[in-house]
Amino acid sequence: MTSDPSSPRGAPAPPRVLLADDHPVYRDGLRMMLASTGAVDVVATAADGAEAVVLAGRLRPDVVVMDLQMPGLGGIEATRRIVSAHPGTGVLVLTMHDDDESVFAAMLAGARGYLVKGADQGEILRAITAVASGEAIFGPALAGRVTAYFARLATLRPTVEEPFPQLTAREREVLDLIAAGLPNRAIAERLVLSPKTIRNNVSNVLAKLQVADRAEAIIRARDAGLGR
Numbered sequence: 001m002t003s004d005p006s007s008p009r010g011a012p013a014p015p016r017v018l019l020a021d022d023h024p025v026y027r028d029g030l031r032m033m034l035a036s037t038g039a040v041d042v043v044a045t046a047a048d049g050a051e052a053v054v055l056a057g058r059l060r061p062d063v064v065v066m067d068l069q070m071p072g073l074g075g076i077e078a079t080r081r082i083v084s085a086h087p088g089t090g091v092l093v094l095t096m097h098d099d100d101e102s103v104f105a106a107m108l109a110g111a112r113g114y115l116v117k118g119a120d121q122g123e124i125l126r127a128i129t130a131v132a133s134g135e136a137i138f139g140p141a142l143a144g145r146v147t148a149y150f151a152r153l154a155t156l157r158p159t160v161e162e163p164f165p166q167l168t169a170r171e172r173e174v175l176d177l178i179a180a181g182l183p184n185r186a187i188a189e190r191l192v193l194s195p196k197t198i199r200n201n202v203s204n205v206l207a208k209l210q211v212a213d214r215a216e217a218i219i220r221a222r223d224a225g226l227g228r
Helices: 024-037 049-059 075-085 100-109 121-132 140-156 169-179 184-191 195-209 214-223
Strands: 016-020 041-046 063-066 090-095 113-116
Touching: 016 024, 016 049, 024 041, 024 121, 041 049, 049 063, 049 075, 063 075, 063 121, 075 090, 075 100, 090 100, 090 121, 100 113, 113 121, 169 184, 169 195, 169 214, 184 195, 195 214
Parallel strands: 016 041, 016 063, 063 090, 090 113
Antiparallel strands: none
16 A cells, blocks of 8 residues: 555555456445445456456556456456466455355465455455455454364374484484495594494494495485485
8 A cells, every 4th residue: 555645644545446246236335335434445346357357457456355256257266367467466355155165265366365245344444454454364254264274284294204214313314425425434524423433333324224235225315315
């Protein structure tokens, strides 16, 4: 949002908003409601996603209030195109659909806010202001589900295990340098250890990996991603 020179002490100008909804009664009612508050500047309305994309490129609004289910180009794809072409424009989804698939598809497309139709005037104004300021906002009924979704993803994320768990940290370090092609003397210098200590570590590595010689250990180590 930019400062408005005509407002007291250069206060920020109200966010410029584009409304996209295929239901003319709801779209016009929302436009009149928002305009009556003086808190936002409704610069245009669009009847479908394709028109929203064109108007967003022409007018560069701060926020596009986007329905999801529209004829032709839907709200998800329209959101993706607008956010990709104009990163400074935030998208606030305002829709009848509150299922997880719709919510997360909108988020992945780049929407920064999501409200369900039926939200009151105060909720919609707060969401528009937040999105215009670069924040992300979700209605009270959705916020908990979004948090739970990402918490669930975190628990499903596979843990990355160190290769060769039978080796000590020092032995794994030695094996990594062996796989990189370093001889014992160079490994000793690199780790600031005595050549005898390195020989003992190498013997332990070969025994624990149950390999016949250094060459076989190198193959095993490189297959596991060591030595790079």
